[in-house]
Amino acid sequence: MKPLGLGEPLSWASAALNRVDRTAFFTRFDEADAVRYFYEPFLAAFDPDLRKEMGVWYTPREIVRYMVERVDRVLRSELGIADGLADPNVWVLDPCCGTGAYLVEVLDRIARTLREKGDDALLAEDLKQAAMTRVAGFEIMPAPYVIAHWQIGQVLRAAGVALTTDERAAVYLTNALTGWAAPTATETPQSAQRGLRLTYPPLADERDGAAKVKREQRILVVLGNPPYNAFAGTASAEESGLVEPYKEGLQKEWGIRKFNLDDLYVRFFRIAERRIAEGTGQGVVCFISNHSWIAYPSYVVMRKRLISEFDPIWIDNLHGDRTISEYGPDGRTSETVFAIRGFSPGIQQGTAISLLVRSPSRGSTADVLFNDGINASAADDRRNQLIDSLAAADFDAQYVAATPDRANRLSLRPGLVAANYADWIGIPELSGLPPFSGVVEKRHGALFSFDQALLKNRMQQYLDPDIPFSELKAAGIGPVENMARFMAEESRVRILRDHSFSDSAVRRVMLHPFDQRWAYHTNARPLWNEPRPELAARAFSENNFLIARLRARRPDEGLPLYWTSLLPGDHLLDPNTHPLPVLADVNRANLSASARAWLSALNLPNPDADRATAALPWHHALAIGYAPAWLSENADGIRQDWPRIPIPDNAALLLASAALGARVAALLDPDTLVPDVTNGTAHPALATIAIPAKRGAGPITEQDRSVTAGWGHTGKGGAVMPGRGHNVTRPYTPQEAAAEAEAPLLGAQTHDIYLNDDAYWRNIPDEVWNFTIGGYQVLKKWLSYRERPLLGRAMTATEIRYVRDVARRLAALRLMAPELDANYRACAAAHRPL
Numbered sequence: 001m002k003p004l005g006l007g008e009p010l011s012w013a014s015a016a017l018n019r020v021d022r023t024a025f026f027t028r029f030d031e032a033d034a035v036r037y038f039y040e041p042f043l044a045a046f047d048p049d050l051r052k053e054m055g056v057w058y059t060p061r062e063i064v065r066y067m068v069e070r071v072d073r074v075l076r077s078e079l080g081i082a083d084g085l086a087d088p089n090v091w092v093l094d095p096c097c098g099t100g101a102y103l104v105e106v107l108d109r110i111a112r113t114l115r116e117k118g119d120d121a122l123l124a125e126d127l128k129q130a131a132m133t134r135v136a137g138f139e140i141m142p143a144p145y146v147i148a149h150w151q152i153g154q155v156l157r158a159a160g161v162a163l164t165t166d167e168r169a170a171v172y173l174t175n176a177l178t179g180w181a182a183p184t185a186t187e188t189p190q191s192a193q194r195g196l197r198l199t200y201p202p203l204a205d206e207r208d209g210a211a212k213v214k215r216e217q218r219i220l221v222v223l224g225n226p227p228y229n230a231f232a233g234t235a236s237a238e239e240s241g242l243v244e245p246y247k248e249g250l251q252k253e254w255g256i257r258k259f260n261l262d263d264l265y266v267r268f269f270r271i272a273e274r275r276i277a278e279g280t281g282q283g284v285v286c287f288i289s290n291h292s293w294i295a296y297p298s299y300v301v302m303r304k305r306l307i308s309e310f311d312p313i314w315i316d317n318l319h320g321d322r323t324i325s326e327y328g329p330d331g332r333t334s335e336t337v338f339a340i341r342g343f344s345p346g347i348q349q350g351t352a353i354s355l356l357v358r359s360p361s362r363g364s365t366a367d368v369l370f371n372d373g374i375n376a377s378a379a380d381d382r383r384n385q386l387i388d389s390l391a392a393a394d395f396d397a398q399y400v401a402a403t404p405d406r407a408n409r410l411s412l413r414p415g416l417v418a419a420n421y422a423d424w425i426g427i428p429e430l431s432g433l434p435p436f437s438g439v440v441e442k443r444h445g446a447l448f449s450f451d452q453a454l455l456k457n458r459m460q461q462y463l464d465p466d467i468p469f470s471e472l473k474a475a476g477i478g479p480v481e482n483m484a485r486f487m488a489e490e491s492r493v494r495i496l497r498d499h500s501f502s503d504s505a506v507r508r509v510m511l512h513p514f515d516q517r518w519a520y521h522t523n524a525r526p527l528w529n530e531p532r533p534e535l536a537a538r539a540f541s542e543n544n545f546l547i548a549r550l551r552a553r554r555p556d557e558g559l560p561l562y563w564t565s566l567l568p569g570d571h572l573l574d575p576n577t578h579p580l581p582v583l584a585d586v587n588r589a590n591l592s593a594s595a596r597a598w599l600s601a602l603n604l605p606n607p608d609a610d611r612a613t614a615a616l617p618w619h620h621a622l623a624i625g626y627a628p629a630w631l632s633e634n635a636d637g638i639r640q641d642w643p644r645i646p647i648p649d650n651a652a653l654l655l656a657s658a659a660l661g662a663r664v665a666a667l668l669d670p671d672t673l674v675p676d677v678t679n680g681t682a683h684p685a686l687a688t689i690a691i692p693a694k695r696g697a698g699p700i701t702e703q704d705r706s707v708t709a710g711w712g713h714t715g716k717g718g719a720v721m722p723g724r725g726h727n728v729t730r731p732y733t734p735q736e737a738a739a740e741a742e743a744p745l746l747g748a749q750t751h752d753i754y755l756n757d758d759a760y761w762r763n764i765p766d767e768v769w770n771f772t773i774g775g776y777q778v779l780k781k782w783l784s785y786r787e788r789p790l791l792g793r794a795m796t797a798t799e800i801r802y803v804r805d806v807a808r809r810l811a812a813l814r815l816m817a818p819e820l821d822a823n824y825r826a827c828a829a830a831h832r833p834l
Contacts, residue, residue, distance in 0.1 A: 059101055059225045060340060062383035063288060063353070068105040069390055070314075070355055071221055071286050072113075078312070078357045079220075079282060086113035088126075090134065091217050093275075094224040095176035095268055097137030100148030102224050103171065106135050107155050124161040131156060131169050136213050138176035145173045173203065174210035177239040177267050180274070182215055219275050223286040226268035228347055242267045246302040254409065259298035265289040266302065277309035282358045285310070291317060291352035295411040295555055303410040311362035314355040314399065315412055316371045318382060321350030321556070339379040353386075368412050369399035408640055416635040418828065425834045426642035427548050427561075427625075430595045430617045431580045435548070436538075438570035438577035439509065439521065440530035443479035443486070444718050447528065448509070448517045450791065456506055459520045462492070463501040479527070491526045499524035507539075511569040513562055513773040514670060514806050515782050521567060530570070538581040539567040542611070544665070545579040546618045547572055549774065552639040558772025560643050561625035563668040573774025582615050589614035594834045602651040619661030620654055620827075621645055626664050627824035628817050646824075649832035657823050663816065667809045670802070677812045678805045684738040685746070685815065690807035692800050693752075693762040704759040705794040712784030722777075722784040726754035727769075736763050745814045753779070755795070764807050771810040778810060779803065 072084035081087050085106055094102045110130055114123045131152050139145040152169040156162055163169070213219075243261045250256045269287065276283040293299040294315060307313065320336035336347050356366075374389070376382045389398055404410040428435050441447050449455035461467055462478030469489045473480040480488050499522055509519040523533040539545075547562040553575045562572060568579045584590040589607035591599070595617055599607060607614040624630055624645040637644060648654045666672045673679035677686060694700050715721035729751050732740035739746055747766025754760040764779070771778050782803070786795055 058338070058340070059098070059288070060338065060379075060383055061101065061105075062387050063225075063337065064101045064105045066386040066390065067223060067286050067288065067353060067355075068102065068109050070353075071223055071284050072109050073395075074284055074355065074357050075221070078359050079284070083113055083117070084109070085221070086110045086117075086126075088130075088134070089218075090221060091219045092135045092221040092223070093213065093219050094137045095222060095271060096224050096226045097139050097148055097171060098144045098225070100137060100144075100151040100171065103131075103135050103137050103148065103169075104151050104155055107131055107152070110135075111159070124156075124159045127159050128156055128161040128163070132163075132167060133170060134217075136170040136172070136217075138172055138174050138210060138213075140173070140175050142173060145171065170209075170213070172210035172213070173206040175239070177242060177271060179207075179211055179238075180214045180271070181238070218280050220280055220283040221286070222272040222275060222283070224268075225288050227264040228290050228349060239267065242270045243302075245305065246270065246299070248301055250298075250301055254297070254300050256297050256300065261298060261302070263290060263292070266293065266299075269293070269302065269306070273306060273309060276358050280358075282360055284358070285356040286354070288318075288351055288353045290349045291321075292349070294352055294354075295409075295413045297409055297553065300409045303404065303412060306356060307366040307368065307404055307410065307412075308364070310356040310358050311366035312357055312359070313366045313368045313412070314371070315368070315402075316353040316374055316386070317413075318351045318353065318386075319375050320379065320382075334375070334377050334382075335379040337379050337382050341380075365404075368402040368404060369396060370402045370412065370414050371399045372414075373398055408636060411636065413636070415637070416633065417637040418633050420646075420828070420831065421634050421637045421644055423833070424644040424646045424828075424831060426644050427546070427621050428578075428580065428642055429834060430592060430621065432590050432592050432595075433581070433584055435578035435580055436535040437530070437532060438568040438572055438579060439519075439528065439532045439535065440570045441519070442483065442529035443527075444481055444483070446479040446481075447520045448511075449519075450517060452506060452518045455518045455520060456503070459506070460501050463496065463499065465496050486526055486529070495524060495527050499527070508566045509569050510564040510566040510572055512572060512776055512781055513668075513778050514809075515785065516566060516670065519567070535579060536567060538583070538585070539565075540586065541565075542586070543581055543583045544615070544618075545581050546621060547774075548578050548580060548643060549573045549576060550578060551641055553775060555635070555639060556772070557639070557775040558777075559626060559631065560638055560774060561622060562773055563622055563665040565669060565671065574776060580618070582618050583611070591617065598647060598832075598834055602654060604651060604654075615662075616654060616658040619658035619665060620648075621661070622664050623657045623661035623820060624824050624827060626661075626813060626816070627820035629821040630824045646828045646831035647834050648827045648830045650830060653826060653830055657827055660816070660819060660823050664813065664820075667813050670806070670809075674809065674812070677808050682808065683812070683815075685742045686739075686808045686811055688736045688739055688763050689768065689811050690764050690804040691762045692804060693760055695758045695760075700759050700797075700800070702794060704756065705796070705800065706756055706788045707783065707786045707791065707795060708756045708788050709754045710787070711780065712787045712790060714790065720785055720790060722780055723787075725780070725783065726760075728752040728754070728760075732763070739763060739765055739811075742815060745817055746811060753783075755800075759800075761800075761803060761807065765811065767814050768807050768810045771814070779807060782806070 068085070075081045075084040075087070075090065081090060084090070085092065086109070092103075092106055097103055107127055107130060111123060111127055114120075114126060137148055139148060148171045149169055152171065153163055243266055246261055246266065247259070250259055265287070269285075269289070272285040272287070276285055293302055294317075318337040319334045320339075321334075336349070337351055338347055374382050374385045376385060389395070392398055400414045402412050402414045404412055408415060447459075449458070458477050462472060469480070469492055472478055472492075473488070479486070479491070482488050502522070505520050505522045507519060507521055508516050509521065510516050521528065521531065521536065523531045523536065525531065544563060544565045545568055547564060547568055549560060552560065557574065560573070564572070568577050570577050581590050587608065589611075591607055591614065596607065599613060599616070604616070605613045607616075625643060630645075631638065634644070648657060666674050667677065676683045681687075692700055694704060709726035710723040711725040712720050712723055729749055732743075732750050736750065739750070743765075746768060747770075749766055751764045751766070751769045752760045752762050753764055753769065769777075769779060785791070786799070788794065
């Protein structure tokens with residue numbers, strides 16, 4: 001240790017440990033359970049940045065036990081290995097073993113099998129040989145690596161076969177994502193793993209031992225809990241290239257231009273696929289991981305490879321997606337399955353256990369079985385459900401078959417679609433005009449402003465030919481930065497030639513749900529990247545737009561429709577906006593021939609002469625699209641294509657549905673005052689929602705109105721990125737009892753959302769705070785643009801009240817859910833072909 005300079009810090013550590021009351025310590029913590037405190041909490045205190053980068057979380061033992069038991073069973077049932085993990089030819093690898101939980105559980109399963117066979121006298125030696133040779137683990141961080149060795153040593157000591165000084169467990173300090181290929185002629189083993197510091201000789205032994213496992217052993221089982229985060233460190237060429245096969249054809253074949261495959265767990269799936277499918281040729285992969293890969297579009301090629309390489313595949317959905325506040329069936333928020341109360345909150349993502357078998361008798365495409373029944377709200381209940389499920393007489397009866405195909409982008413989740421969903425109409429079929437796209441600025445926000453007068457002054461200067469470009473650029477006035485297809489100085493010359501300042505060009509645009517800006521919009525190119533003149537011509541005062549999108553980017557997009565009278569921005573919904581106007585022009589309804597025939601068959605007035613009739617189909621579509629039952633019962637179909645809706649076969653039902661839709665439209669339009677919500681005396685359930693408040697009471701003055709709680713910041717390319725902000729989650733108070741009475745619709749708990757250290761909005765219920773439209777969490781998205789450095793000023797009292805009013809509009813939409821659901825079911829039952 002002396003050459004490494006560790007003598008003094010080790011002495012400090014020794015002195016600290018000598019102060020521990022060992023009797024008291026081990027009275028409170030037995031050795032088996034105490035080890036978890038040396039992992040996640042240790043790293044959280046010792047190196048929190050490393051812990052975050054590597055996605056380190058303690059894995060509860062119930063999860064480990066379930067996964068190991070499932071692997072043991074499929075080795076027997078699918079691969080014909082009668083002794084499962086106890087068979088001496090079964091090589092097991094946990095490529096990210098942490099403190100060795102999976103390895104210890106595998107050794108325990110081996111021991112139980114040997115006892116069942118009556119091999120008690122030979123058990124200990126067999127167990128030791130397994131731990132030393134064929135139950136292997138890789139770990140990149142020294143602290144958990146040391147604990148893994150200690151844990152396995154404890155298992156063997158308890159069995160009566162302690163390791164001698166020249167023996168070791170097959171756990172290696174290594175980067176599991178590199179070193180699988182033999183070094184080339186120009187490489188040495190040292191250069192092949194530059195990440196290891198070989199100044200300490202035993203590290204070279206680790207490298208060589210790990211390399212032998214990677215390159216020589218016939219691994220039959222790969223299992224564990226791989227890291228979740230997108231690693232921000234520097235990866236070698238070998239590691240960073242691992243997921244390239246999962247990107248092949250994403251754009252050309254699947255039309256997916258934006259994708260994220262950077263999470264470390266994806267790399268570990270590729271390692272496991274390569275080792276089992278392309279190496280051993282048969283075997284088992286069992287990981288608990290982020291559940292994104294099961295259905296998100298980005299992972300479609302990954303799924304394509306895995307369902308062609310493995311058969312069968314079992315997936316247990318463990319829920320707990322805290323990024324969208326996923327709820328359990330009892331209405332309480334589902335904790336992540338990793339949560340251990342008083343110890344760890346667990347990861348934020350929803351998770352799933354994936355068990356993939358490479359069988360010699362596999363088909364061309366995998367049989368995929370999906371279990372969605374492990375869905376209690378509390379994490380410990382879900383873990384107990386997992387263990388209890390092992391006792392099922394017919395284990396596979398707990399699963400539902402998934403049908404991955406091109407239409408659902410090879411989703412491994414069973415389709416959530418009503419039986420007659422495909423018979424309903426796609427929303428664009430109502431329209432006589434093809435769907436438009438929203439306006440695209442791409443001038444770094446130079447043509448937008450929160451302040452109308454400021455924007456006018458800015459654009460008057462930009463469009464003044466007497467002000468030189470250099471002066472504008474120095475002051476940052478107007479679009480003065482070069483970007484794709486826009487050379488700022490040359491473009492201004494063209495713009496000045498074709499356009500002069502016009503007051504009528506200053507108009508409002510809806511950028512995101514409830515987020516309107518002043519914009520200087522003109523069809524004169526190249527001021528805007530895509531000014532969409534055909535769309536702009538239909539944004540007149542008497543008109544409205546139903547906003548839809550072709551497909552969702554993610555499964556948790558929330559509601560797929562919006563309503564506005566303003567000029568729609570291209571990303572009003574994520575990933576893009578397709579506005580459908582109610583009126584094609586001032587004299588004509590925007591309705592297809594089939595939609596007109598439908599209205600005529602119901603003996604309704606001519607929609608070109610009666611604007612109320614012209615709006616009926618669009619308001620009806622909005623009523624259906626905001627029904628929670630429609631969204632949940634048809635989630636997969638809605639996600640994959642244009643939303644489809646039923647068409648009622650009688651006028652009374654259509655009129656009633658459209659009346660509901662008109663109420664939804666009013667709540668979505670910030671310019672429309674809504675009685676009992678934003679106008680007059682608020683409904684009792686709404687009156688206490690989103691009250692502007694201040695710590696210690698007292699008035700909110702101008703000094704208190706700056707948003708500094710970290711809700712947003714500028715990211716790459718000037719894009720505004722959301723932040724965590726300051727959110728206090730709590731139960732309702734007695735004064736908020738009216739809102740609590742509506743908890744089944746508004747949420748079982750509420751939030752105080754802070755602008756800064758002192759000012760906040762009091763009582764924003766769960767379902768209001770998490771209300772999501774088109775992929776955007778509405779209130780959080782709005783706040784992300786109002787941080788003081790981005791807004792350039794404090795918020796006004798009007799803006800603070802605007803948040804209150806939007807929160808109440810969203811709450812009112814939630815309170816409409818029973819009416820909207822009943823209407824949806826009635827319309828579905830009375831559907832007629834268009």
